Amino acid sequence: MKHFKYDEWLSYVKDDISDKAREELESHLYTCDQCLEHYLQAISEHESSLPVLSNEPDFTDLVMAKVSKQKAAVEKPASLKKTAASKKPFYQQAAFHYLIAAAATLLLTFSGVFHSLATYASAVEAPKHMKEKRLSVTDGVIDKTFAWMDSLEKKEANKK
Template identity: 25%
Template sequence: MKHYDELEWLFYKERVISEEKYNEMEDHLYECDECMNIFLSLIDNEEINSAEKIVPENFTDSVMDNIKNFKNKSITKVERNDMIFKNIFGYYVAVAVVAIILTWGGFFSSLVDTLPKAAKSTINEKAIITPNIVFNVSEKIVNRTSNFIDNFQNLNCKEAAK
């Protein structure tokens, strides 16, 4: 996917590019969050204020009313289930074909032989021998806190017993 830079988005915003390029960039905005963020960063307060003057105050309410009044055509369950079954069946066939190809090619048998060797080579023996400093510090804090609470409870028990 081709991304556009800030200058291109500025030209898009000012409409100083060809109509074909404008439509191409607009379609790209629907697909790319990164470019959408760049484009939105180019919008300043002056443009927001002018848009607020154009958009009526009851815009949201009228849109919500239109959505409530909109009646959509639903497809029948038979067609829907049939489509889902065809899609799932197609996925299973694709996975089965890939598994058969990998098995015939010896991928799985080589994987079984290679993985233990790779795992053994990645073990860092120095890390095993070296103590974890952060864990030791946190362990000391926990132990000291526990001892403090025990001493405090014992002190309270002794005072209550007197």
């Protein structure tokens, strides 16, 4: 991660940088705590040179009034929202979908479909003729060891 120097943050605070550099610094500021510290130091050192609001309470009230006007213009009134929700047919409601899913699950469970699927899956997973032929590694080693020991006993018996 590329970090920016204190001088670059100072230029940012003084507004002595290009728009492209400003965007890069701003996007980096969201992800880097170290650079945020440099930025806050630059602001605190040059706080006196930053513009001062002459009438802070009025400024805040004006901004909040504009925000509420824009919010009201973008959002639908509450009465329209309620009527839109109540106009949905019953089959488009989420509760109806959950009820159908629960009913289908109960029907399939009590009819034995899930049990037959489980039986079919286990049959497909390992056929019977494959199970009988497969030996574990340990069983194979033991069988070979006994066969070897039997052959040694036969050889000893033949020598006598």
